Amino acid sequence: MAFPPLMNSESRLPLSFTKGAGCWLFDEKGQRFFDTTSALGTTNLGHAHPVIAHALALQAAELIHCSNQYYSVQQRQLAERLCQASGLESVFLCNSGDEANECAIKIARIHGKKRGIEAPAILVMDKAFHGYTLATLSASGIRGVQVGFEPLVSGFIRAPFNDIQAITQIARANRNIAAVLVEPVQSEAGVIPAAPLYFQSLKTLCERLGWLLMIDEGQTGNGRCGSYFAYQDYGIVPDVVTTGGSLANGVPMGACLAGAGAANCLAPGQHGTLTGGNALACSAALASVDFILANHLGERALDLGERILQDLRHELGGNHYIRDIRGRGLLIGIEMMEPCGEIAPLAYTQGLLVNVTAEKVIRLMPPINLTDGEAAELVRNLVRLIRLYAGDDRKKPRHS
């Protein structure tokens, strides 16, 4: 395959796709591959979903963008829909999860300044991932995304994840904290869910100390983990919620939502975007939000995820090469004992596209509207692949 003149910033496999349909991607020769990651958790309704395609085609012929000096109908409708779905009050629409987190970071700093903190800090978690821009990689706790880009943006204080005691101690020693930024499931870190009590205690602590509770739903939102946003299953209402591309089923999109305590932090001119929240992306997002809510796909993701977890544990649990199988909804991690990056190139020879994160964790994020049959096929093929990779010949591998 001839490599295109793209910067070498992402590690890619030598595959090039021309078409998608649901959980399937088709390469230039027409060979199909089961995409177990929904384009890394962005096409939550699967590839080329007809409802999204229809919304985009109609909107493209009407209005693509009108600049954020004005409103568009689609933008207003989406903002209203997101506020209804989240219980929050106002929305900043942008092009990506990174941008949504940049907005959240700026809101936190303004919030801190309003409380008289000269140099406000944001509490962030070990192994968190919040994006690749300078501020968001500085907020991230994965050292790999930071190396080479120092000096990092200052103003982040790091705490261990799922440890409320540690945060209480940090709070005593640091009077300049304005906000906490946290994921409901640390996806990039290897699919590590937040404990319900941890999230609830964090909310109580934030209320007591006047911190904003900011939840990054870049991977967990838009129906993937149960409710529309994952925090809703913890029975809490945060001050700020961010999300990215899955909002518009893979069309570049991001949103930073704010509740009463944070909705009015930013004044005109303090933040902006040229193309963010354009009518085209908003039409895809609206269609996607409505489809997910109308079809209760969050609940479906939770049920199906539980079933897939059980099946994977039944087939693979207890094997010497498996450390753990865990997840929430359709965000599932299979942790191997050893680094397993080499399983991805092996997988595509078997017709499967898989992602490995945190070196040892095979991360599954299939479409949330997966059929029962597709879910069974996913488990069957994945189990066969993992056994083949591990040299476990209890079942004979399929050769492509």
Ligand SMILES: Cc1ncc(COP(=O)(O)O)c(C=O)c1O
């Ligand atoms: C939790 C989380 N936040 C933010 C981002 C950044 O989103 P985007 O790539 O849309 O900018 C990601 C990307 O993987 C993510 O996992």
